[in-house]
Amino acid sequence: xxxxxxxxxxxxxxxxxxxxxxxxxxxxxxxxxxxxxxxxxxxxxxxxxxxxxxxxxxxxxxxxxxxxxxxxxxxxxxxxxxxxxxxxxxxxxxxxxxxxxxxxxxxxxxxxxxxxxxxxxxxxxxxxxxxxxxxxxxxxxxxxxxxxxxxxxxxxxxxxxxxxxxxxxxxxxxxxxxxxxxxxxxxxxxxxxxxxxxxxxxxxxxxxxxxxxxxxxxxxxxxxxxxxxxxxxxxxxxxxxxxxxxxxxxxxxxxxxxxxxxxxxxxxxxxxxxxxxxxxxxxxxxxxxxxxxxxxxxxxxxxxxxxxxxxxxxxxxxxxxxxxxxxxxxxxxxxxxxxxxxxxxxxxxxxxxxxxxxxxxxxxxxxxxxxxxxxxxxxxxxxxxxxxxxxxxxxxxxxxxxxxxxxxxxxxxxxxxxxxxxxxxxxxxxxxxxxxxxxxxxxxxxxxxxxxxxxxxxxxxxxxxxxxxxxxxxxxxxxxxxxxxx
Amino acid sequence: xxxxxxxxxxxxxxxxxxxxxxxxxxxxxxxxxxxxxxxxxxxxxxxxxxxxxxxxxxxxxxxxxxxxxxxxxxxxxxxxxxxxxxxxxxxxxxx
Numbered sequence: 027x028x029x030x031x032x033x034x035x036x037x038x039x040x041x042x043x044x045x046x047x048x049x050x051x052x053x054x055x056x057x058x059x060x061x062x063x064x065x066x067x068x069x070x071x072x073x074x075x076x077x078x079x080x081x082x083x084x085x086x087x088x089x090x091x092x093x094x095x096x097x098x099x100x101x102x103x104x105x106x107x108x109x110x111x112x113x114x115x116x117x118x119x120x121x122x123x124x125x126x127x128x129x130x131x132x133x134x135x136x137x138x139x140x141x142x143x144x145x146x147x148x149x150x151x152x153x154x155x156x157x158x159x160x161x162x163x164x165x166x167x168x169x170x171x172x173x174x175x176x177x178x179x180x181x182x183x184x185x186x187x188x189x190x191x192x193x194x195x196x197x198x199x200x201x202x203x204x205x206x207x208x209x210x211x212x213x214x215x216x217x218x219x220x221x222x223x224x225x226x227x228x229x230x231x232x233x234x235x236x237x238x239x240x241x242x243x244x245x246x247x248x249x250x251x252x253x254x255x256x257x258x259x260x261x262x263x264x265x266x267x268x269x270x271x272x273x274x275x276x277x278x279x280x281x282x283x284x285x286x287x288x289x290x291x292x293x294x295x296x297x298x299x300x301x302x303x304x305x306x307x308x309x310x311x312x313x314x315x316x317x318x319x320x321x322x323x324x325x326x327x328x329x330x331x332x333x334x335x336x337x338x339x340x341x342x343x344x345x346x347x348x349x350x351x352x353x354x355x356x357x358x359x360x361x362x363x364x365x366x367x368x369x370x371x372x373x374x375x376x377x378x379x380x381x382x383x384x385x386x387x388x389x390x391x392x393x394x395x396x397x398x399x400x401x402x403x404x405x406x407x408x409x410x411x412x413x414x415x416x417x418x419x420x421x422x423x424x425x426x427x428x429x430x431x432x433x434x435x436x437x438x439x440x441x442x443x444x445x446x447x448x449x450x451x452x453x454x455x456x457x458x459x460x461x462x463x464x465x466x467x468x469x470x471x472x473x474x475x476x477x478x479x480x481x482x483x484x485x486x487x488x489x490x491x492x493x494x495x496x497x498x499x500x501x502x503x504x505x506x507x508x509x510x511x512x
Numbered sequence: 513x514x515x516x517x518x519x520x521x522x523x524x525x526x527x528x529x530x531x532x533x534x535x536x537x538x539x540x541x542x543x544x545x546x547x548x549x550x551x552x553x554x555x556x557x558x559x560x561x562x563x564x565x566x567x568x569x570x571x572x573x574x575x576x577x578x579x580x581x582x583x584x585x586x587x588x589x590x591x592x593x594x595x596x597x598x599x600x601x602x603x604x605x606x607x
Contacts, residue, residue, distance in 0.1 A: 265568050383539070
């Protein structure tokens with residue numbers, strides 16, 4: 027029995043029945059990491075000693091006769107843009123290579139309060155800017171289904187770690203698809219919650235009006251549990267929603283008979299990848315068999331989403347990343363003769379190519395004379411995109427689309443053309459602009475044995491319904507059970 | 513609308529970003545490619561449409577004026593690239 031391939035539910039059962047110890051669980055994942063990391067490179071940092079210590083505490087609790095809650099003692103990997111007190115947090119950037127945050131993100135406090143064990147920090151595109159994890163200053167992560175291919179991004183390390191059984195749970199962050207697209211590429215479950223559902227306190231900011239933290243897991247059930255653990259109001263994040271979070275596992279007990287699912291015609295065009303198209307069609311058929319009612323809908327402003335996104339996200343990034351000035355934290359260029367040189371050399375040397383490109387684009391879009399034509403215009407078109415969803419959700423309970431236009435692409439295939447890379451987010455970006463929740467789950471495999479993802483979108487704060495649909499689909503198909511050969 | 517080397521230099525100065533002379537052309541080319549792509553927005557009529565700067569229906573949030581826990585000074589200062597005691601040091605600002 028490989029402990030690292032057991033489901034979270036099985037791990038919890040075996041812990042409570044004292045068939046395995048928490049120490050054994052942690053050791054199993056640590057040795058799995060040691061074995062596959064040379065091939066996958068999902069982690070920037072592993073937390074072995076602290077994880078072992080935590081495991082001992084959990085084992086003491088079990089031997090004292092206490093019963094563990096479902097996620098207690100379960101290891102989790104954290105994307106390296108979430109602040110972990112006293113543990114390196116680099117954002118996969120050279121500029122934060124030695125940074126150890128003096129505080130933890132709200133999600134980290136919740137993770138620890140629930141009793142999960144942080145096993146390491148995962149690789150990502152620098153400052154979460156990218157769709158392949160190739161923009162990491164510390165080298166690319168590889169897709170466990172085919173190490174020649176990208177795991178997607180920017181949460182590629184978290185998705186690859188979960189797919190390769192290096193961690194049963196992970197956290198990612200999603201600004202334009204950075205949880206869902208890697209989940210699709212790696213054949214795992216990735217949930218982007220509604221904007222405001224999960225606190226952004228301690229999440230290193232990329233685009234503040236779009237960023238959201240969410241779970242990356244092997245199964246929908248785990249996604250629901252982890253979402254429940256991290257969601258909720260946080261007074262330290264002024265955009266955090268004051269709403270209470272319903273009991274999510276209750277949704278998983280329901281079937282999907284009579285649920286109305288919208289299929290947006292703009293997401294299906296004749297040029298789309300035929301394997302993706304076929305798998306999505308099969309998935310829609312399956313959902314119909316399960317009792318859902320499918321209807322075609324329209325999201326007419328879809329074609330503008332990538333443009334709107336790359337103006338808004340870069341504008342916000344240019345402001346957010348102004349804080350890396352080499353004064354209070356982060357690296358500092360040492361050959362500067364004056365203050366301005368210190369700033370520009372520190373930033374010029376510390377940031378990678380893509381980060382600089384986006385700061386430039388954002389600065390341009392916000393600069394005098396261009397603000398109205400780019401930034402303000404984009405914010406207005408964002409309203410149209412949001413209105414499209416509001417209108418669609420009057421006639422349906424959830425929306426079904428592909429997560430990504432293709433299965434995982436090869437490393438290097440798109441890294442020389444920024445625009446082509448941006449277009450790989452075409453199906454996920456609108457969701458962040460509108461602030462709604464979305465989930466990607468595996469819905470089959472290509473002929474080359476690469477996973478294909480199905481995206482389910484819901485009304486604001488209705489994560490329950492999309493998890494319900496995802497769970498029913500998963501249990502009826504079982505694609506989540508297929509493992510990589512890594 | 514075409515971004516040339518001079519515009520790149522200006523934007524780089526605004527953004528406090530050092531670019532080597534031989535990187536300016538590439539940067540201009542890439543920025544132009546992206547700006548050409550986003551040009552499609554200008555064709556859309558947005559008369560009478562309000563911007564959505566953020567999606568949450570939240571307005572101002574007020575907090576009670578009470579003293580909370582502050583970060584540990586030593587821990588905060590330990591991340592500073594250069595410091596003197598409890599001060600950050602920077603190159604001379606005024607000549």
